[in-house]
Amino acid sequence: MIESELFSLVILPLLIFIARVIDVSMATIRTIFVVRGIKFLAAFIGFFEILIWLLAIGQIMANLTDPVNYIAYAGGFATGSYVGIILEDRLAIGDLLIRVMTTDKADEMSNELHKKGYKVIKTPATTNGDKIELIHIRIQRKELMKIIKTIKNHDPNAVYTVHDIREASDETSLQIEQKRYHRRIFDYIRRGK
Secondary structure, X not given: OHHHHHHHHHHHHHHHHHHHHHHHHHHXXXXXXXXXXXXXXXXXXXXXXXXXXXXXXXXXXXXXXXXXXXXXXXXXXXXXXXXXXXXXXXXXXXXXXXXXXXOOOHHHHHHHHHHOOOOEEEEEEEEOOEEEEEEEEEEEXXXXXXXXXXXXXXXXXXXXXXXXXXXXOOHHHHHHHHHHHHHHHHHHHHHHO
């Protein structure tokens, strides 16, 4: 009798909680892989994600009278969402495009980034009659904080935006895409002022 209560009140809810943490974490990472176009890995993760989910929901259905299982299921979902985001952030899969708007030290900043091996595109621009420089840097996601530190070291007042790159064929297409974003940024600045 005591073993039965221990199983139904502690062990089973714990197993359901752990299963949900794992399958929701996998779902978060799978979704990010789908968005980034990593098809095979997304499908592979999806297989195990749904297998684990079926095991967890099967235990809930077999034990519908026990509210502790519902709490474990919901708690596992919430925790799995959090864990999935942390895991994805640690994996740092993909490339980013950083767009920097600066008025000071654009040459020094772009030269330092170029010396570090980054492809840097620098474009003169104006906003509200003021001259600025736009700097575009394509990086791997894991390098983001290092690049932001470099930007702030050269110009603490620089404005930057960070964009995911799903695919880009070459520098020419990257430049075309950047011009499109320039127009959007400047249209936004004009409407906002």
